Amino acid sequence: MSNKRLWQISESPFQPERLRHFETLFAIGNGYLSARGAFEEAYPGETPATLVHGIFNRAAGKPVPELVNVPNWLPIRISIDGTPFSMQAKARDSLKPEGGALLGHGRTLDLGSATLRRQALFRAESGSIVRICFKRFASLANVHLLAQRVTIEAVEGAPHISIRAALHADARNHDACHLGSKLAFADGDVAAVTATTSQSGYAIALASRLFSPSKVQAANCDEMAALSSEFQLESGGSASFDKLTAIYSSRDLAEPLDAAKRMVGGASAGAYEAHRQAHADCWRDTWSKCDVAIEGDDRAQLAIRFAIYHLLIAAPRQDDDVSIGAKTLSGLGYKGHVFWDTELFVLPLMTLTQPSIARNLLTYRHRRLSGARRKAREFGYAGALFPWESTDTGLETTPKWTDPDADGARIRIWTGETEQHINSDIAYAVLQYWRWTGDDAFMRDKGAEIVLDTAVFWGERAERKRGRYEISRQIGPDEYHENIDNSVFTNRLVQWHLSQAIALIGWLREKAPDVAQRLSAALDLSPSRLAAWRDIIENMHIPFDDEKQIHVQFDGFFDLEYIPVSKYQPRIGGIWGLLGHERILQSQVIKQADVVMLMALLGDEAGSAEVMRNNFNTYYQRTDHGSSLSPAIHAWVAARLGLADIAYEMFERAAAIDLEDNQGNVADGIHAASCGGLWQAIVFGFCGLHIGQGGPAVDPKLPKHWRRVSFSVTYRGKAHHFDVVNPAV
């Protein structure tokens, strides 16, 4: 981990106008939970949040469940000679400032050790100056443990320090309160809070213990449990104190409170350092599996490590009943719901570098087949149709309307009903996992059932019309066009999906006849159904323009108004607000290119080199990239097509989505799909990783100024390291 500059994200000095952006960037986590980078002592307008995988709740009067902001474990208040440390204390312009003075401040997230460090130089009204250093991490070695260490140095004077470390039970989401029956109590040097989610009934418990150089006193207010302590610093001296917090929920075990109290109760004074060491070791091991090292482009290097970091802190390692939401656990956007983003954007990194995590994420889907079957039945079909937005229940949780705007206007949301390609996206992820890991047991016991039952849905969903099969009323990845007929992305993927399903049945019959038999009975995989599948594969309508030799995004797409998006540059934000909803719907402006995504997924199977190039050139100039999913995929495909400049431009754009907040919504959380897309753009796009005759191989098309890209993947249990050197540099 040499050259730390390429492993660190920093803020210095404090930028209050980017408060919530940095809260998201500075999130820490361990795959069990994540905590946004809010300040220990709080700040006006902040949005602190700690989100725990699987803890969803539907608040009274709300249409859908959301991830619950659990009780806040961060609070630590510090007073210096009676002056409370505060980021609002006015700047250094007087020698004895009222309310104190913040003389300097800096924060650094170390991606290598997943630790957030914070330093502040503060002058109290008394004139004393202290340097306060905060460290925090969510242990990867013990995911139930949250650790904070604060070191205070007396830079000037010999100040009296009083501290108060607390747990706040009264956490809430933006406009909803999910926690009921809240209890807070402190005794000795341990504080604890418990709460239960109002509708889903999950019990959550946190216990904190304060290790202070002097006596610790307990204090309780109604919804807060606090531990306080006081000590004197001699001039030039310093002191540290640790706050260790344990967190459990009823998803983990029957008595979360007991478990949390036991963990911190058993900790010794040296516990922080021991936990830090174990945490650092786990991260070192993790990075050795999935770092991507880039030489010749520092910004790209930092961006890919940042992207991988945010996927890793959201990746469930011990839990196969949860998945990663579109905003990871770093913000409240999309209410923590799980979309296709997980399977097609996030999963490949896991499948190729940490297959056990990928298996957990796919098992989450397998455990929710019943919900998917219920949705299919409600639509009048056999088989399984996964929800567009998924939570703990496995039921469809896409709201039917947007929240009312200022004028009370709402827009109908159709994705929960007609964006059905998610069925094949999940099947794609299962098959990709199988192809890379060779995990036959998973395919036999879980994967096959997902692939086949989603295929059963498609077999019935496809409509025989005019001697061919069509699929009407769909939404493809391009959500600017709703309920269109024959999305080329969907139809082609369904065709591919069904043929994979047939091949899979063949494999099952040979390798696991009992499973083949059980599934074909359970899913009614009758000869006539399979015959129907073959007929669909044979006769699926794939919209294509023979003259132009390009795929047509959907029937009639080219009859809409043509608006070359590129002419609206330079542009802040999407083209929507610029041209208006109505006009966009009637135009060829694309949110993200279905056809380009299709080429990314199917590679050469998508069409001839000529068709691929025609497709890209046609759709690229029509694409708004109004979705954060779009740029990285374009970078990937452009790289494969040898369009080096476009590829790099799209890569840079994807890299800026979170770090520079170039879409203005990072406050709501990290864009997980863009992070995963960035990794795929490098590994599949620029490096051309694929499975060749002899296993994994690369076919590099690096940006011209990149000197070298190094990364590792696991193929069928064996690690393969690639060191891709750019001969041109």
Add this chain to the structure above:
Amino acid sequence: MSNKRLWQISESPFQPERLRHFETLFAIGNGYLSARGAFEEAYPGETPATLVHGIFNRAAGKPVPELVNVPNWLPIRISIDGTPFSMQAKARDSLKPEGGALLGHGRTLDLGSATLRRQALFRAESGSIVRICFKRFASLANVHLLAQRVTIEAVEGAPHISIRAALHADARNHDACHLGSKLAFADGDVAAVTATTSQSGYAIALASRLFSPSKVQAANCDEMAALSSEFQLESGGSASFDKLTAIYSSRDLAEPLDAAKRMVGGASAGAYEAHRQAHADCWRDTWSKCDVAIEGDDRAQLAIRFAIYHLLIAAPRQDDDVSIGAKTLSGLGYKGHVFWDTELFVLPLMTLTQPSIARNLLTYRHRRLSGARRKAREFGYAGALFPWESTDTGLETTPKWTDPDADGARIRIWTGETEQHINSDIAYAVLQYWRWTGDDAFMRDKGAEIVLDTAVFWGERAERKRGRYEISRQIGPDEYHENIDNSVFTNRLVQWHLSQAIALIGWLREKAPDVAQRLSAALDLSPSRLAAWRDIIENMHIPFDDEKQIHVQFDGFFDLEYIPVSKYQPRIGGIWGLLGHERILQSQVIKQADVVMLMALLGDEAGSAEVMRNNFNTYYQRTDHGSSLSPAIHAWVAARLGLADIAYEMFERAAAIDLEDNQGNVADGIHAASCGGLWQAIVFGFCGLHIGQGGPAVDPKLPKHWRRVSFSVTYRGKAHHFDVVNPAV
């Protein structure tokens, strides 16, 4: 010039809170003038300024002269269907915005071609959308020519465009109006303004010509001459217009107005493109001489090119009667005055890569020996004492008091009287120029007189006390300590200066006896004076602590309060406001380390390796870097001492001074000394360039992650290219 990212500084989107910072960063220039990066259509709070070398004026009631902000040649107003283009137009949230809507904006300064590009997407009230692209450059091929090209594309609708290009005679500096007898008049397609500086009487004339696709009309308001034109764009169509401006002053020729009108009058419609080509060719040639290419650190690469760019646009190529101020020509800070910054920080880049520019800058000093002699006489000494702050007159122009603060309090400024080391700084630059260029003619005709007459001053200034020579009441580079006795920097440099002077006399007697004779008569270089010099060299008091084996910054320095500066981190700004003026004066806190500067200048002559290391370790922890001159010099010396981490930390700090405005005053102009220091930190510090037996040679101590540094220097008329590779990477 591959990989343009490493040749460009960009702003996107618009950051109004950094308006004046970017005005400075985006300055363009050609060594005759520079223009700050203000907008063509103006913006509230902007500080547009065009500064021309040598045009100084002392406004009524002001103590000292300053560089004059000449008439503004930038203004171009554009209306789209009657809506004036404005950066204040509210953001894209309505389809028919009142006052128009700025949909997007970006600016890029291309360092390679010294061209500022600006793009905006704008919606008029009519609904029409246009993209406006502005380009501007100050021709390096013809320094009197300023070029602007504007291209307007009709992105939506077929808008009616009206434009007005103007010259504003009513330019002013912050609180002073320097221009009198202003005239503005436009006729046909040419507008012109003239003005005369109120006290110094320089006449300035600008003439602009507008090349528009349609008829141009002239209009005059009292102090503004304008050229307007109107045209219709068809939907999807575009049109360009050029504004060419010529500028001359009475420093250039007798009739500046005629010359300016003649130049633009003679221009043809294709003139912009022809000038652009010639300009680009000149810059390509210039960069081939002085680019520093860094592999393995993109941020450092961009920072050094940015630094070199800003020195190049301020470097007078055709004029040997001007010099470069502490803020170059990019801002009004320090009133454009010339300090030691030029000789010790900026000049080395010129001496080693473009000696003719260095010669111009040194000739500026030679032409001002009379002023320096007058200052010496006023102090009661023979010889020459250069002013601490120099302008066109060559007289001392350091104000005696700071401007009153809010409470009317003023602080006495002593530098003009007692910061006398500038005498030896200039001598050092002359000798460095001679050593590298072998320009004996310059030394014989100009350089020697500078070195010797400043030596004459020192010979009389040194005080014989206690059987040794002392120099009392001085200010060294560390301006936190005023009027101290025996500044080790000054005393040691004077000792060195006198011995160089004696050697120089020997050289003159041998190579140019006539000159030797003339100078020794004119400057009274009698045998007794030379004997006195030898006695001073022999017996100069160099404060040194034999026990600690370190130089002592000045007598009694270590009796002051010791405050280890490093403990005041993280810190915004200098330590002054934090501890207060009074306490700093009585402490060992150093603004910039005299002793470190001394080691940078004298290298091994400064002392043994042990002393050097002791010096650095002692003074580094006491140094506040309250001066922008400090970090780069520390990087240089730390690198030579093998203190790699400190060297790189100091380098990064220097690199951030302008680009990140980490001292908060870039609005007043670029920190020329830091830019030149950055170059020396790389070339002399990290690469260890020196003159060895066989000519220039390197002794690399590169930062550990730097892969390679390539640069060229000229030694005695011959170009030497160095390609320093880091074996460790």
